[in-house]
Amino acid sequence: MPIITRLENSPPESIESQITQMVIDYVTDISMVAIAPSNPLYPLYQYGVGHEVHQYLQAMNGSRGFPVELIVALDDEDPSIVAGFLLYLPVQDDPDACAVAYMAVHASRRRQGIARAMLAAMTARYPHAELACFVGKVSWFEAMGFQVLSARGPQVLLNTRDHQTDGLLAVLDVAPIYNSLEVRQIHSYLLKQNGKRAMVDAEKQRDRQLDQLTRQAREFVQQRLGQLPEPDLPAPPRVQ
Numbered sequence: 001m002p003i004i005t006r007l008e009n010s011p012p013e014s015i016e017s018q019i020t021q022m023v024i025d026y027v028t029d030i031s032m033v034a035i036a037p038s039n040p041l042y043p044l045y046q047y048g049v050g051h052e053v054h055q056y057l058q059a060m061n062g063s064r065g066f067p068v069e070l071i072v073a074l075d076d077e078d079p080s081i082v083a084g085f086l087l088y089l090p091v092q093d094d095p096d097a098c099a100v101a102y103m104a105v106h107a108s109r110r111r112q113g114i115a116r117a118m119l120a121a122m123t124a125r126y127p128h129a130e131l132a133c134f135v136g137k138v139s140w141f142e143a144m145g146f147q148v149l150s151a152r153g154p155q156v157l158l159n160t161r162d163h164q165t166d167g168l169l170a171v172l173d174v175a176p177i178y179n180s181l182e183v184r185q186i187h188s189y190l191l192k193q194n195g196k197r198a199m200v201d202a203e204k205q206r207d208r209q210l211d212q213l214t215r216q217a218r219e220f221v222q223q224r225l226g227q228l229p230e231p232d233l234p235a236p237p238r239v240q
Contacts, residue, residue, distance in 0.1 A: 002073035002083045002109070004117050006125075010060040015072060018082040019057070022104045023050045030102050032154060033206060034134065034213060040194045040202040044186050051177050053102055056087055059172070066092070066170030071121050073105070073114045083109040086118040090126060094167030098126035101171075119144050123160060130159045134213065135220045151221045154213035 084105035091097035
């Protein structure tokens with residue numbers, strides 16, 4: 001079983017680079033957009049989500065003024081190898097609460113209890129934990145002790161308790177990432193490579209999928225809670 005370790009400061013480059021590579025490889029699974037590899041916009045979200053995770057990891061040194069914590073699963077035979085990671089945000093004004101930002105396990109190490117062990121380490125420290133996932137993963141998180149609260153856009157909101165925290169959850173403002181020169185350059189390259197028609201179609205495809213996932217989340221919550229779907233449950237008040 002991998003070594004489950006909580007880091008209190010920004011991870012060394014060797015660990016961060018492996019985490020970044022997992023984000024790039026599994027961006028379909030961990031991004032709220034659920035962008036498919038076949039979509040021409042895929043490289044743009046690989047960069048955008050990868051850069052967001054990079055900024056969260058850098059914020060662990062306190063430079064952003066809000067708390068970020070990281071749990072990594074290191075290979076028991078070679079601790080230099082990262083088998084999985086869990087990036088989460090402690091909630092201000094509520095010492096028991098946190099929210100999962102990103103989690104991934106290397107494809108070669110899945111179904112070995114790694115994600116379960118990382119979540120257990122997190123909830124041992126923050127028993128009032130929250131996360132959002134797509135409908136297909138809800139049952140797995142329910143088996144981990146999470147319960148459905150409501151829909152949040154294309155995802156289902158789950159919590160270890162039957163309510164959200166009243167504390168403040170500080171998150172990164174990702175708008176500057178997607179308005180950055182780097183993203184514009186990537187978009188220009190993709191436009192040149194695929195053509196305007198294909199890029200417009202890619203955006204429509206992404207939006208149709210998001211609409212479908214949003215309906216699916218609402219319908220799932222309605223069935224699970226046995227009631228008409230409520231409006232999307234807002235996140236705790238956030239400071240950016």
